[in-house]
Amino acid sequence: MKTLNVIGAGRVGKTLGRLFQAAGIFQVQGVLARSEASAQQAAQFIGAGQACQNLASLPPADVWLLALPDAHIAAVALELAVLDVSNRPALAFHCSGALGSDQLAPLAEHGWQVASAHPLLSFARPELALAQFAGTPCALEGDAPALHLLEWALTQIGGQCFAVAAQDKLLYHAAAVFATNFLPVLQDLAEQLWQHSGMPTVLIQHMRATLLHNAVNNIVALGPKAALTGPAARGDLALVAAQAQALDQWDTQAGAAYQALSQLAVKLSHTP
Numbered sequence: 001m002k003t004l005n006v007i008g009a010g011r012v013g014k015t016l017g018r019l020f021q022a023a024g025i026f027q028v029q030g031v032l033a034r035s036e037a038s039a040q041q042a043a044q045f046i047g048a049g050q051a052c053q054n055l056a057s058l059p060p061a062d063v064w065l066l067a068l069p070d071a072h073i074a075a076v077a078l079e080l081a082v083l084d085v086s087n088r089p090a091l092a093f094h095c096s097g098a099l100g101s102d103q104l105a106p107l108a109e110h111g112w113q114v115a116s117a118h119p120l121l122s123f124a125r126p127e128l129a130l131a132q133f134a135g136t137p138c139a140l141e142g143d144a145p146a147l148h149l150l151e152w153a154l155t156q157i158g159g160q161c162f163a164v165a166a167q168d169k170l171l172y173h174a175a176a177v178f179a180t181n182f183l184p185v186l187q188d189l190a191e192q193l194w195q196h197s198g199m200p201t202v203l204i205q206h207m208r209a210t211l212l213h214n215a216v217n218n219i220v221a222l223g224p225k226a227a228l229t230g231p232a233a234r235g236d237l238a239l240v241a242a243q244a245q246a247l248d249q250w251d252t253q254a255g256a257a258y259q260a261l262s263q264l265a266v267k268l269s270h271t272p
Helices: 011-022 036-046 070-083 101-108 126-132 144-156 166-196 201-222 237-250 252-269
Strands: 002-007 026-032 050-052 063-066 091-094 113-119 137-142 160-163
Touching: 002 011, 011 026, 011 036, 011 063, 011 126, 026 036, 036 050, 063 070, 070 091, 070 101, 091 101, 091 144, 101 113, 113 144, 113 166, 137 144, 137 166, 144 160, 166 201, 237 252
Parallel strands: 002 026, 002 063, 026 050, 063 091, 091 113, 137 160
Antiparallel strands: 113 137
């Protein structure tokens, strides 16, 4: 069994580490997080691995997972390349949805195989992500030998892998942002407006549980276009303009967002 080090043992690192370990895909060796206490907690969650204090204290491994914020990937890759703690080329991959494997270029220059592998899943809580991972699309990009191993490994834990070009990753990840990250923002904005309009809190909570749920069910059952409703969808542009003006007076950003989304809704309603 190949060995694995996890650098950045947050929600993604802990989830993948535990799935790989439990399935017998990789043997987790070292776990590095923001603090030694966090690394210890992550190792306990994963069920294996030695909590480490820094990169230099990580043991050698065949595979290195960099489950880090995007802004830290390149710097950690450079530090790891300088340390070359494995004493031999290994495989390194990161889980950014927006960045390509070129972030690991310092390691590639040392003969490592490098890749990016992005599971398209909301890792809000590792405990939930474990149960939700089966069927998750995983976007792969990088060196062919690395992709061969990662496709096998991710498939074994329930991932559905596909290739994405490095130049398309920003757009690919933006799609995920639209599909998931903006939904809480829109819901919060709706609830602020209902609260401003005098709707009782209990009814706002009811709308959160029912209206949102029904809208998602309609999209799943009918597709985005057929599920589209509202003034923009039915061509009531006068109402759209009036609402946009009212929103602009309430909050300029909300008004601009409403106007832009209404234009996209009109475009979608006219899509063949």
